[in-house]
Structure formats: structure tokens, C-alpha cells
Amino acid sequence: MTRRHQLEASLRSLGLSGMLDTLEARLAQAHAGELGHVEFLEALCEDEVSRRQAAALERRVRAARFERICTLEEFDFTYVRHEAPCNRVGGRDPPPVCRSSPVKLRVA
Secondary structure, three states, rough: OOOHHHHHHHHHOOOHHHHHHHHHHHHHHHHHOOOHHHHHHHHHHHHHHHHHHHHHHHHHHHHHHOOOOOOOOOOOOOOOOOOOOOOOOOOOOOOOOOOOOEEOOOOO
């Protein structure tokens, strides 16, 4: 087993798929002299952090079960759906408008 295969196996067993996905590109950069040792490791770590942040955002969006996806530019802030019946909760007045269906905002 070569060093690269050992490294891939180690990354896989540690659950570092973000590093594994970009390993080839980062190795090519390192071989071309674009990255030193520390920069190589830093780039791999940044790749893993980015992948984890993206996956966490996707999990939160999926858990929120939004009705549709739109960007801030696409969102119609002037449109108000019919007011859903709101009940007083905890002795407080309800918000002025209760949306009956939420909208998912996508970061573009």
C-alpha cells in the first residue's frame, strides 16, 4: 500500500471526507510548488471546515422543512399571505402577521 493510499484510508477512517475530496488538487498544488508544508495542511483543513459548514447548513435547512427556496433578491417582501388565526400564547399578543407557510432563503 502506497503512502497516498494509507493517507486516503486514514482520512476516510477519521471521517475527513472534505480533505479526501480535495486531496488530489491540493497534492497537485504542492507538487507544483504553490503550497509549502504548512500551507498544504492549512488548505486541507480549510477544505474540511468548508465541507462541514456546508453540510451543517444543509442539515439545518432540511430540518426546517421550508416550503420553497428563494434568494433575498427573489423574495417578495411586499407580499403578505392571508392572516392565519393566531392565538394568544403565554399572555402575549400574537405577532401582527402570522405566516401560514414559511419561505426558505437560500444563500447565493
